[in-house]
Amino acid sequence: MLETIWFALWGILWAVYFVLDGFDLGIGTLAPFLTKNEGEKRSVYNSMGPYWNGNEVWLITAGGVTFAAFPKTYAVMFSSLYSALLLILFCLIVRGVAMEFRSKFSSTGWKRFWDTLLWVGNFGPALLFGVAFANLFRGILIDGSGIYHGTLFSLLNPYGLMGGILFTLIFAVHGSLWLTLKTNGDLKGRAANLAGSLWYALAAAAVVFLGATYVSTHLYDNYIKVPVLFVIPLAAVGALVGILLFIRQAQWLKAWISSAVFIVMVTLFGVSGMYPNLLISSIDPAFSLTAFNSSSSSLTLEIMLGVALVFVPVVIAYQAWVYCLFGRWDHQLAQSKRQK
């Protein structure tokens, strides 16, 4: 039971991370194509500036929880995905530093340099998280003693690449919707148009991915066993349609929230399909690491559950408060600009 609760929490943590940092990754990926001048570039940076750091902690927590609740999975997963993970980490280092350092000198070359790194640092993880998760759905080449028999390139199989494209599109739509909330004028118009057109690409990629999932993975087995689970992909489809409807009505906050729900449901779709597996072996299902054969002791799981039940709601409360606070500040700012 404890193992199942932690499995669910593990999936939810990743979902929250993708919702929150997802818009940073998407904005960073789109920034070079959306901005026309220095002022717009600054607006883009400021739309992420106050948030990205708090968002990234959800990744640290997702990693920490994997380590604490499922140490064996943490060990085998992270060492198997060695190069992919370190690539993601280097990208995240670079994009964090780009946010901090870009404004420190006014030279154009300096700014252009960090703009490039911001793009690399966001596009890289957006793509690689997709590749990594698609491979987790599909299974990787691990043997009975947890040794990985592939390379970085065996992760770049067609299904993995499809996952990469899907995640990149999800984050791109999510990010451009965030920009419509945080910017004004031409930039907002361009972000809105882009969200509208990217939506079709996203819908196509989602349909293809769902089909490929049926062919390449065993995720649907759980759904056939427990048909009520189909609520999750249905909710995902509903949220996806919701995004388009709200875009058409220019209801940007509702569109962004639909996109957030969509991300949560896509993540949970994969995670529920994997249950109880955390790391599927494509060599032999018997080698797969599950919530049961890779978990920590029940004492650790109990203590950690206590910590999570007390502190995670507190974290959510103050982060939500801070998001609202910044929202109010942005609003005041927009008004004072209009008065000028």
Added chain:
Amino acid sequence: MDTLMLSRLQFAAATFFHFLFVPLTLGLSVMLAIMETNYVRTGNEEYSRMARFWGKIFLINFAIGVVTGITLEFQFGTNWSRYSEYVGDIFGSLLAIEATVAFFLESTFVAVWAFGWKRLSPKAHAIAIWLVAIASNVSALWILIANAWMQHPVGFVIRNGRAELDNLISIIAQPFAWHTIVHTISAAYILSAFFIMGVSSWHLLRKQHISFFKKSFRLAISFALIFTIVEVVQGHMHGGEVAKIQPTKLAAMESLWVTTRSAPQYLFVIPDPDNERNLVEFGAIPGALSMLAFHDFSAEVKGLKHFAPSERPPVTLSFVSFRVMMTLGFFFLVMAIIGWFRRDTIEQRPALLKVFLFSIPLPYVASEFGWMLAEVGRQPWVVYGMMKTSNAVSPVAASQVAISLGAFVLVYSFLGIVAYYLMWSHSRKGPSDDTALPDAADEEVGYA
């Protein structure tokens, strides 16, 4: 080189680099909080300007500290998977608690602070930096509890082929953890104080912004005095604790080869590990080592030869690290005492100011050597007495680790150069006389 050596180098490089930035954030955050509290209390604009000037340095360090911290957490999985699997039940929990309890808080409120200059009342703004300061230090506390557990594992049982949690309270409450915490956090405060005093000295030597930098200096010298005294007293007790629980580390840091009753302390030693002896031993103080380690002049101190060669840490490195750290520690104490007595007329004492200016790098050196002693002195164990480092490494190809190590060196060198250049140029420029508060609308506020 094999995977083990490459992984050790990579982890060492990542830790050393991380710790070039973290200590300053631990101490500066507290001092920024005090500056802003003074501003709220007195209404003196100068305190607000101080918080803004030193705050920029804080943010640069905070940013690098955050992004380089993630790679440390994830490297336990990528490079030390056997370790993670064996002790994750305990060690993983401590890291997860750190993220949930503290890291979220500091990362969220540092944004409120950096972007809230104009929009929060001075009081609310001061509360934001207090939250950051408290959370940063609590964050360090959990990480150091985790490190202390590797130095002295307690509260576990070996079950199901791994170390499982038995008693979390004993892990948190064990004396060695609190020694590590007091020692490391004091070191961070000393480093921050010497940083502020050094930069202040540069401006005072040039007779510019005198009131501003004198106030900064006076705040920092109080920190320096308190925490150098704490460090020296506690460092002695810390040594006693090491003598009790890590005899191999004690023997290596003292380069003591033969088990000796009433062991002397030598003023000057050149170790010769190849021949299991010291090339030079000079200036013996009889019984002093026994006294320092066990509070007993006649106590027996175990020598390195008492332990099999495969159980001994690298002697020269441990020995040198300890000497450098300790010598610098006493130097900081002396400087803090002199500086404290001269604090009211400090701007008229160019020689003293110059010493403070050139002392800026020294606490960094002391901190890094301190970590070297803690980690190298623990070898060949990754968890002392429980798991050897050689059994902890991931089954990954050496070529993979070689490539990532190369990438670490390249990326971190570049980041280090840029970060220190930015800190240097900001420090030289000094505070702006502009009293207007920074705002996200006017400029991109640099932010972590």
